[in-house]
Amino acid sequence: MDVTEELEASVRRQVEAARQATVRLRTATTEEKNAVLEAMAAALEARAAEILEANVADVTAAEAAGTRGAFLDRLRLDPSRVRAMAGGLRDVARLPDPIGRLEEERTRPNGLKVARMRIPLGVVALIYESRPNVTADAAALCLKSGNAAVLRGGTEAVRSNRAIASILGDALEAVGLPRGAITLIEETDRAAILAVLRLTDLVDLAIPRGGEGLIRFVVENARVPVIQHFKGVCHVYVDAAADPDEALAIAINAKTQRPGVCNAMECLVVHRHHLTSGWFRRFAEAAAGKGVRLRCDPPALEACAGLENAEAASPSDYGAEFLDLVLAVKTVDALDEALDHVVRYGSHHTEAIVTEDAAAADRWLKEVDASCVVVNASTRFNDGGELGLGAEMGISTTKMHAYGPMGLEELTARKFVVMGEGQIRS
């Protein structure tokens, strides 16, 4: 893939406008930011017809190109989805503003007052796929955290994204904030993503959101810092000391409540005790009732004898992200074996244990290396809203800068602030 000089110059010009906007955004007050978020929400509702008209054109073009199913569903907007988008902006307006907050204030022995002040990162580039609501969500989180957003959505949603970005831009201008604060990259070819990812002098952070293919493309081509949101291969380990009813409810919920998302369970790790106790059979039957197909190792398969939803697992089922009503099942003889399985096949996303044994729970919490470790609850709680961050920009599975859901605070940095009365170093 080639970035022509013309494309590079055009993308640079657009991202420079975003960089320029950061100067004004850095000193925007909370009141200003909330006012513009409210104005944006009102404008999205008032001009919903424009958005829906553009969206019909996107959907029609996608259908003509043969697109069907879930992809088309993610692309499609309707009046209630536009209202939800506006509601999302109002939710962000209500979140506390992290910018300017002083943390870890202390006075040094020489009298220097030292603190750390939350500041914006600068220019945050979002590279995403079909869902047009990301345009509004990402813009709102960036704006509230004082960052300029550079947005590069999917080609198939370009008309919808332009309509949304244009409405948000008008709202910025109306309150006297620079339009560059929300910059939708004009070019729709993939080379434009490359051009953004190479602007090390202008872009502070790139966040890819979408399928694994897009994320790998961004990670492999970026020269700017990237926070990765790779796949979620989440496990639930049902320990020998698990409460059976609790384990059943958690495992069914983690798998079936919304199987297509990254914090759904993909593999049940079950202590052998539950194969003989009858618990696993009960689970397998309940799973069948929810339409879940099981890919079992030999001991588990034996315990499912006669059940039509169980079949033998192949090696590739472990570590797979099904995003569907399919579940791998692994039998273990001890906690250590469960921990080893998670190290080998987990994706550092969300790992849960069900147990009444406090020592086992403690080991799980301390030893499992994942963005969210859970005791006696569903994996589905690894979500910015559920964990109390208010809203999220995605879930980071790398440890640098952010690990887990990224809320407003994860879109900031901290600088040291030093106040003296003439102190010098000797």
Place this chain on the structure above:
Amino acid sequence: MDVTEELEASVRRQVEAARQATVRLRTATTEEKNAVLEAMAAALEARAAEILEANVADVTAAEAAGTRGAFLDRLRLDPSRVRAMAGGLRDVARLPDPIGRLEEERTRPNGLKVARMRIPLGVVALIYESRPNVTADAAALCLKSGNAAVLRGGTEAVRSNRAIASILGDALEAVGLPRGAITLIEETDRAAILAVLRLTDLVDLAIPRGGEGLIRFVVENARVPVIQHFKGVCHVYVDAAADPDEALAIAINAKTQRPGVCNAMECLVVHRHHLTSGWFRRFAEAAAGKGVRLRCDPPALEACAGLENAEAASPSDYGAEFLDLVLAVKTVDALDEALDHVVRYGSHHTEAIVTEDAAAADRWLKEVDASCVVVNASTRFNDGGELGLGAEMGISTTKMHAYGPMGLEELTARKFVVMGEGQIRS
């Protein structure tokens, strides 16, 4: 530069040992870590002769290769420097252990207990130049924060580094911790650095320490995350409302107390008021007494008439990191002009204002984008020890993950910890 298959395989094997060590390090207790730090300190002192002998060989070889001056001084060890190295290890042992600490504990409306737990990053690679003490300092900070250290020091210090690393490794083994926790890369050619920087599956973070050339080499070639420590072009702005005596003491200290380091002042920004008040002339004379040569813009040069240490600045003097008794001087008519100068020529390192005007101080703290912003104190305070972090791994001038001095906490990440009683999502 080419990484041969043989080199790649050898470096991978060494870094895999470090990765393997992280499993044990993750659960090492504070007591274990402190005990090994104390044992390391004692071993460095007891076996100082081995280190000094190796160091003599390094210094002799460097001299034979024509090396002189500051470079040779940084390379050279003596008994007191070895004692200082041991003392540094004991200092790290006394620092609070961030690992396992629970932060932001909260209970969600559904009863879930949520917190964030400090965890190690994993494998931290240090790429550094001549000073052999970095080997012990970096190993100690990594160990205390539960990380495995992969160390690649300068070729000229390889004998000293091997002696130090071997002593530290023996101490690890003596307490039952894996030797891989401190892994000194054997190969001394620069291609070995490249090989380390490409191990995205094994290395969590690379930190370059040294001259700008080394840092650029690492940043441009790394596929693993890098925290950059670029140059320090630090300004002191003497505002119209500065206390004259305080301003004089701070400016002289920032320039002359240790001119060769990154938090020394490189450019004095002076309000025009002080050219006519006589303050600047007084400063120029004091600077002359300390051997400082001034590179002045026309108004400042005029105010120095007759002083032998003042000459006209060339455009390249602004933004230059002299690391020497040389100072650029820029005259401004207002705070805004000073802020603009810092935006244009600063390096996001340390920026100080001297003023009695609270509004000017407040604007400086909020608007200047630097890892450390200072009011009425010397720039020399941007240092982990001085700011209360205890010790530092260098000073980050990028905002991702860490901005400013990196202490133990900056070598950690935080995972979400969720404790439930059977909660599921509806």
